[in-house]
Amino acid sequence: MFEGWDAVVLARAQFAFTMSFHIVFPAFSIGLASYLAVLEALWLITKREVFINLFNYWLKIFAVAFGMGVVSGIVMSYQFGTNWSAFADKTGPVIGPLMAYEVLTAFFLEAGFLGVMLFGLERVGPRLHFFATLMVAIGTLISAFWILSANSWMQTPTGHAVNEHGQFVAADWLKLIFNPSFPFRLVHMVLAAYLTTSLVVGAVGAWHLLRDPHLAGPRVMFSMAMWMATLVAPIQILAGDQHGLNTLEHQPVKVMAMEGHFQSHKDGAPLILFGWPDEKDAKVKYAIEIPKLSSLILKHSLDAPLGGLDSVPRENWPPVPITFWAFRVMVGLGFLILGLGLFSLLMRVRGKLYESRLLHMCAVTMGPAGFMAVLAGWITTETGRQPFTVYGLLRTVDSASPLAAPAVGSSLIAFIIVYFAVFTAGVIYLLRLMAQPPHQGERGPTSDLPARAAGITPAAGAAPEGAR
DSSP: OOTTSOHHHHHHHHHHHHHHHHHHHHHHHHHHHHHHHHHHHHHHHHOOHHHHHHHHHHHHHHHHHHHHHHHHHHHHHHHHHHTOHHHHHHHHHHHHHHHHHHIIIIIHHHHHHHHHHHHOHHHHOHHHHHHHHHHHHHHHHHHHHHHHHHHHHHHSOOSEEEOTTSOEEESOHHHHHTOTTHHHHHHHHHHHHHHHHHHHHHHHHHHHHHHOTTBHHHHHHHHHHHHHHHHHHHHHHHHHHHHHHHHHHHOHHHHHHHHTOOSOBSSOOOEEEEEEEETTTTEEEEEEEETTHHHHHHHSSTTOOBOOGGGSOGGGOOOHHHHHHHHHHHHHHHHHHHHHHHHHHHHHHTTOTTTOHHHHHHHHHTTTHHHHHHHHHHHHHHHHHTTEEETTTEEGGGTSOSOOHHHHHHHHHHHHHHHHHHHHHHHHHHHHHHHSOSOSSOBOTTTTHHHHHTTOOOOTTOOOGGGO
């Protein structure tokens, strides 16, 4: 069936497919674990029942998303031994220990406290339970630390040497771990995870507010989510700008592809907003551009020269159309998230945060935007690194296993069938959990005015929602 196909292309497609499924779950888990820790801390401080109710509501969703992330990650990692054995052999002395550190410091921490977090509130008490929740949240961040360190080394390799077998080995672990792009990528990814989670939480809150604007749980979650979008989106844009400047310094060819600069510009490069990159003719067709703005953004000078792909051998070009458009999708979604945050701030100032149906509909529509932005950013990063797995040192064609195309293609089809079946079921279940409001009985501050006017108060002995 796959006779005549390129085995390396199929192996890349398989890794891209499984990684695209996997990356959204850790991004959601990182943000949601921290959100759960904040909710439980607020409950301990304020004793407001709404916070523990929201904690229990999102805890079930976190458990499902965490499990799906673990399963998809395990499957993905096997491909290093099946489809990318040459890469595993050459980079194993570097990548292997970093992955082992992630397991020892992060996965064990998460696994050790996850059971207490999920089932231990009534058994260990609220303070120890909060400690367990905090440890799980910290574990997700530590996991991101090691994974991004390993990937960043592949982007900007430093601190290594090459032994007599052609393998990369650590010469300086500190330089290797804290390689030049790592701090920027870590900040950018963690902020992306928080924004992704805030958009999901905001979308769920907005969905329920559209049905009943007086529900206390959705009001609290929507307000917290919109504060996150308002405050963090500008920081993320600034972090992305700094990450781009770092990429220009260490991976200039990637920036050329992102910007669509096929030609070098000696007296200021334009910012190409939209167009169709044509690699064959080495030009962006139908380009809509702003003169010299790219030089101003990247070099802070209108007349600063910027190199183009014409200065790079064609065999070292990344796939320009994919990198070009993925970058624009990521940036465009980032500004839409900023717009949502500013819109919510305006409605908050005007006292209409919980009544503005337009804001709520926008928030529901933007619910998947964080996942889409994470995927677009990952595609930009990884396709822009091509044709290398270790940037400038190890080419992708030299990293693949010596497999025939039919073998890789058959496993790719199997992955597609199984992933769509399993993860579609998981996502549907998550959506069903989110479709139910945190508390159908608890309402906002104005909802019980008729009862108060009649002299009716809630029953003192009513069981708290968190214990039902």
